[in-house]
Amino acid sequence: MNTGVVIVAAGSGKRMGAERNKVWLPLGGEPILAHTVRLFANHPEIGEVVLVVSERDHADVLAWLRREKLKLTVALGGAERQDSVRSGLAALSPDCSYVLVHDAARPFVTREQISELIRRVQREQATIMAVPVKDTIKVIGANGTVQSTPARESLWAVQTPQAFRVSLLREAHQAALGAGKTGTDDAMLVEWLGHPVTVMMGSYENIKITTPDDLWLGEEILRRRKGEQR
Numbered sequence: 001m002n003t004g005v006v007i008v009a010a011g012s013g014k015r016m017g018a019e020r021n022k023v024w025l026p027l028g029g030e031p032i033l034a035h036t037v038r039l040f041a042n043h044p045e046i047g048e049v050v051l052v053v054s055e056r057d058h059a060d061v062l063a064w065l066r067r068e069k070l071k072l073t074v075a076l077g078g079a080e081r082q083d084s085v086r087s088g089l090a091a092l093s094p095d096c097s098y099v100l101v102h103d104a105a106r107p108f109v110t111r112e113q114i115s116e117l118i119r120r121v122q123r124e125q126a127t128i129m130a131v132p133v134k135d136t137i138k139v140i141g142a143n144g145t146v147q148s149t150p151a152r153e154s155l156w157a158v159q160t161p162q163a164f165r166v167s168l169l170r171e172a173h174q175a176a177l178g179a180g181k182t183g184t185d186d187a188m189l190v191e192w193l194g195h196p197v198t199v200m201m202g203s204y205e206n207i208k209i210t211t212p213d214d215l216w217l218g219e220e221i222l223r224r225r226k227g228e229q230r
């Protein structure tokens with residue numbers, strides 16, 4: 001039973017304020033993309049890697065993969081993250097039964113978490129990583145005032161990778177496309193089918209590098225991990 005990963009890297013990175021897609025920004029001296037791709041490409045339980053990139057980055061990514069001697073499938077992304085994932089799913093080989101969908105902008109997921117997620121998805125069909133929120137969350141209205149305060153006990157911040165049976169995720173993407181609906185993660189699309197999605201404890205270190213402050217936090221995580229390996 002082959003398990004693949006779709007790594008989405010076709011975003012713009014506008015919240016980072018950088019000229020170029022943020023996945024090229026250096027983290028510990030190499031591009032963010034390098035950390036994320038290597039983790040999955042070297043994982044013994046991942047049978048195939050599909051990297052989804054923008055047209056703008058396509059040539060640079062191919063050149064970078066050649067330099068790194070990495071052989072993986074490259075697909076072209078779309079305007080929304082959901083379009084990029086759909087393109088990645090289409091590029092998976094027919095013998096791929098399970099897929100992990102992962103943001104290139106999350107370089108700190110661990111090998112062990114990937115293994116645990118693969119074990120769980122084979123039982124549960126749709127499993128995501130998440131952590132309980134630490135802050136009190138409020139719903140703020142358009143006029144800038146507080147509308148409500150949801151009970152914190154039931155609020156979790158969702159991460160990637162998110163793991164699915166391939167046929168289920170393809171069905172969810174087709175249904176969302178047909179209905180003209182856009183979700184901010186893949187689990188939402190599966191939830192819309194009425195299919196249960198289970199949750200595995202993630203980690204607070206599995207940050208998405210989104211704004212400049214995430215970059216220095218990322219450097220700190222990397223430095224500490226390197227220190228632990230010594």
Ligand SMILES: Nc1ccn([C@@H]2O[C@H](COP(=O)(O)OP(=O)(O)OP(=O)(O)O)[C@@H](O)[C@H]2O)c(=O)n1
Nearest residue numbers: 008009010011012013014015079080081104105
């Ligand atoms: N059309 C898109 C939009 C996003 N992504 C990917 O989805 C992940 C999560 O998105 P986000 O952090 O929002 O990345 P960006 O779109 O790059 O950032 P921003 O929202 O600041 O523009 C990233 O790895 C990004 O490359 C993608 O492949 N295709």
Ligand SMILES: C[C@](O)(CO)[C@H](O)COP(=O)(O)O
Nearest residue numbers: 081103158159160184185208
């Ligand atoms: C999928 C995700 O990383 C889960 O937290 C997140 O929803 C991606 O959102 P973005 O707006 O594309 O960064």
